[in-house]
Amino acid sequence: MAQDDSDRLLSLLADGQDDFVARWIRTVTSSLAGRLTPAEVQQDLTELYRALLVALRQGDTATKGEAFGEVRSLLTELSRNRARQGFSPTETASSLFALKEVLQSALVEAGDLATYARFCRVLDDLGLYTVEVHAKAREEIISAQAEQLLELSTPVVKLWDGIVGVPLVGTLDSARTQVVMEKLLQSLLDQNATHAIVDITGVPSVDTQVAQHLLKTVVAARMMGAECTISGIRPQIAQTIVALGIEFGDITTKATLADALRHALHRIEQNGAAAGIGGTA
């Protein structure tokens, strides 16, 4: 009985291929309101229909099975492209479900409800699969953007000969700290810098985690022989740090970036004079 069903479905799908595909393309194109050209839709759907036919011919309706490998990879590509083009997951899945409507008249009129139901189940599974792929594609885009943002938001700038500055803005979590530290240490080396200024004017609140990350960054810079100053300590931040009980030890801190720069220049001058080679001024 089941064998008969699938045979009938297969012969129907194969016989009516051109007609079904054409109607499918028409339905999908109109539902997407001209945001994809009929040619693009045609290419996607024709390939998909052919792969679907091949998969069903292997007599297996488990969409997670090997028979549907080709269908799944086509759907993955389709769903990813649509996600990138800004289509909603509903629109992508609906494109697939449109094939139900196309086949409905042919199967239901023939009184073949069982076959129709079975075919619908296959399409439902595949529709859910496109939603899953869509979500995954979006997540990948978001995490890629977060990474780009991380890079963007942590510039290391040369302030003077031998002095580099890191203006921090926003939240300082462990991932951010890692990027800041790597960039700062590398530029200490590249710029042959002896002073680093970490400016936290743009950090809205300094809690113990932020402080711990700041201290680690300073210690790492010191290990490379650079002096490190933390600037941009506003009144409310100073009071909060004191209330929290965080000790900055012998690390130099300044209220403004200008103060920190003046301090660094002064130190360079002192060192230069001590070495007997003259200051930078």
Next chain:
Amino acid sequence: MTSGVGPVEESAAEEAPIVANADVVKARQMVRALAQQARLSLVDQTKLVTAASELARNTLTYGGGGHMRMSIVSRGGKTGVRVAFRDEGPGIPDLDLALTDGWSSGRGMGLGLSGARRLADEFELVSEPGKGTHVVVVKWAR
């Protein structure tokens, strides 16, 4: 909260889950917005936000995630912000030790809980091993 005079009235209550690092950031932003609404000074806003940040991270790191509930409170003509954190984690076996400066069961500085107590005007910590932890801080506008 039994200290102080008169009954405490509560308004503008909001709740948020604390289950990921991003929720700690979200919690800070929510607390800051409410502190501004309650007209706390910039210093008090920063203190409350920092305390909330510490407690939110404790909820996440040591409590295994939980909930934050914050509201504007008023008592005897004074206005303040109350922020409460609740988790169903392992609980704190020794409250005095946990509130000791520099002591941490994890890898932190050991100043979060004790620091939060100093940053807030009122502080309440209820915890029992196996029954989770409930921490409340209140900051009053001056």
